[in-house]
Amino acid sequence: xxxxxxxxxxxPNIAREGRLIRMKPPISTAPDILGGTPVFAGTxxxxxxxxxxxxxxxxxxxxxxxxPSVSRDQVIAFLEMAKDRLIESAL
Numbered sequence: 001x002x003x004x005x006x007x008x009x010x011x012p013n014i015a016r017e018g019r020l021i022r023m024k025p026p027i028s029t030a031p032d033i034l035g036g037t038p039v040f041a042g043t044x045x046x047x048x049x050x051x052x053x054x055x056x057x058x059x060x061x062x063x064x065x066x067x068p069s070v071s072r073d074q075v076i077a078f079l080e081m082a083k084d085r086l087i088e089s090a091l
Contacts (some may be wrong), residue, residue, distance in 0.1 A: 026077035040078070043069040047078060 028041040038047045045067045053063040060075055 026074040026081065040067075040070045040074050043067070045070050050075060050078070 024041060026041060027038050027047050029036050029038050033039060033044060034046060039045055040047060040050075049067070050060075050063050050070075053066075054060075060072070064070060064072060064075065
């Protein structure tokens with residue numbers, strides 16, 4: 001945790017062509033995009049939509065088929081980030 005009370009976000013490293021590349025954050029917020037609702041970066045797709053799909057028993061593939069502007073890497077990075085935050089908050 002930082003002194004402001006927020007934990008630093010760990011971004012996944014992806015190996016490409018023998019080197020590690022740090023991914024951009026999978027989500028973003030901006031007041032001019034859906035009133036600041038968290039969305040998948042570079043899209044107007046709210047992350048809540050993915051959670052709604054999963055809650056309804058739909059698969060990640062179903063979500064990606066319905067929202068082709070979101071990449072599988074973004075979905076996996078978001079779920080990893082959410083998992084890490086949940087585990088950190090339980091400690």
